[in-house]
Amino acid sequence: MGRAPCCEKVGLKKGPWTPEEDQKLVAYIQEHGHGSWRALPQKAGLLRCGKSCRLRWANYLRPDIKRGKFSAQEEQTIIQLHALLGNRWSTIATHLPKRTDNEIKNYWNTHLKKRLLQMGIDPVTHKPKSESIMAVGRQSSNGSSNLSHMAQWESARLEAESRLARESKLRAKGLWSASMRNANVSSDIFSRLRSDSQGFDSDKEELKTRGLNSTGGFECMKITQKWDKSQDLRLGAKSDQCNSSALGGPFRGYKYNPLENGQSENRASKTSYVSLLQQAMCPSAQGSKILYNEAKKLVENQKNRQANAAATAYNVHQSHENCGESKYNL
DNA sequence: AAGCTACGCAACCGCCGCTCC
DNA sequence: TGGAGCGGCGGTTGCGTAGCT
Numbered sequence: 001m002g003r004a005p006c007c008e009k010v011g012l013k014k015g016p017w018t019p020e021e022d023q024k025l026v027a028y029i030q031e032h033g034h035g036s037w038r039a040l041p042q043k044a045g046l047l048r049c050g051k052s053c054r055l056r057w058a059n060y061l062r063p064d065i066k067r068g069k070f071s072a073q074e075e076q077t078i079i080q081l082h083a084l085l086g087n088r089w090s091t092i093a094t095h096l097p098k099r100t101d102n103e104i105k106n107y108w109n110t111h112l113k114k115r116l117l118q119m120g121i122d123p124v125t126h127k128p129k130s131e132s133i134m135a136v137g138r139q140s141s142n143g144s145s146n147l148s149h150m151a152q153w154e155s156a157r158l159e160a161e162s163r164l165a166r167e168s169k170l171r172a173k174g175l176w177s178a179s180m181r182n183a184n185v186s187s188d189i190f191s192r193l194r195s196d197s198q199g200f201d202s203d204k205e206e207l208k209t210r211g212l213n214s215t216g217g218f219e220c221m222k223i224t225q226k227w228d229k230s231q232d233l234r235l236g237a238k239s240d241q242c243n244s245s246a247l248g249g250p251f252r253g254y255k256y257n258p259l260e261n262g263q264s265e266n267r268a269s270k271t272s273y274v275s276l277l278q279q280a281m282c283p284s285a286q287g288s289k290i291l292y293n294e295a296k297k298l299v300e301n302q303k304n305r306q307a308n309a310a311a312t313a314y315n316v317h318q319s320h321e322n323c324g325e326s327k328y329n330l
Numbered sequence: 331a332a333g334c335t336a337c338g339c340a341a342c343c344g345c346c347g348c349t350c351c
Numbered sequence: 352t353g354g355a356g357c358g359g360c361g362g363t364t365g366c367g368t369a370g371c372t
Contacts, residue, residue, distance in 0.1 A: 015340095015342095016366080017340090036357080036358095037357080037358070038358090049342095050357090051343090051359095052341075054358075054359085055342080056341080058359095059341085060341095087361065087362085088360090088361085089360075090359075090360060101360075102339085102340080102341090102361095105361075106340085109338095110337070110338055110339080
């Protein structure tokens with residue numbers, strides 16, 4: 001037997017919400033807060049399931065929600081984070097202020113996914129379709145299943161570290177310029193997507209007004225590739241030097257490794273880890289500073305399980321700082 | 331104008347992990 | 352330690368509507 005339904009469904013209304021219901025819900029939450037969602041409908045005089053109320057509030061009625069068309073910047077963020085995280089909509093949503101996970105999920109399914117497919121890019125792997133098919137073939141032939149979670153976390157970690165290393169190199173060379181941060185075209189896939197999109201001309205105009213070349217993203221990528229080649233630096237080489245990549249698991253080499261310490265890989269710690277990792281990757285100095293301070297505080301206190309994830313991000317920072325390459329301008 | 335189809339999005343459903351007892 | 356209750360997440364559904372014939 002499955003578990004009992006979350007609430008007594010008999011007599012409860014389903015389907016679209018009426019303005020009156022919305023009004024009741026908003027009025028109640030504004031006055032009392034939502035408290036227990038289960039108890040809320042009765043207190044607010046609604047014939048709805050608590051879950052339904054929570055969803056309606058979170059996805060539609062909350063005052064801090066931005067509706068309407070997604071900007072090019074938001075599209076870029078979604079695609080990049082999806083490439084990194086997959087369908088973790090709630091985590092992706094934390095990086096798009098005022099957008100809900102449901103909205104992002106819908107936008108991905110109805111717009112972005114299709115556009116990628118039209119371009120011959122597999123929306124799951126974010127690689128050209130031919131490559132994805134080969135990869136699937138290889139995986140099934142050796143009996144392995146889909147990418148494991150561990151591999152995904154490792155991939156995310158490597159991505160973050162390689163980006164940090166590249167940024168450091170560019171900075172050292174004096175090549176890390178505003179164009180890299182402002183060009184809005186930092187990934188190859190996104191560049192191609194953007195060049196297909198209707199808004200591209202206006203974006204180019206915008207870049208022009210900032211005195212930037214619209215191909216800035218490509219130029220930066222070429223520079224980093226060239227630099228990597230000339231130095232013959234493989235991904236991870238820098239990480240080893242920075243003591244943040246040794247052996248074993250997605251948290252390998254970090255001073256506090258939740259896996260080594262017997263922590264379960266539960267959803268919360270993963271989500272926190274990914275969220276903090278993304279922030280560590282975020283080129284925003286402001287965000288990084290907040291992250292650093294928050295992580296430091298949590299690490300010092302070791303208050304709760306989330307500190308494990310925070311510790312990871314904190315140690316990413318420390319590793320780079322130890323190499324004299326502090327990413328954050330503290 | 332009517333019928334059909336495709337699309338977008340709000341809402342639902344089932345599952346999972348956390349907390350509390 | 353295990354079960355119940357709860358909130359939250361991601362996948363899916365289905366309704367409303369725009370566009371086409």
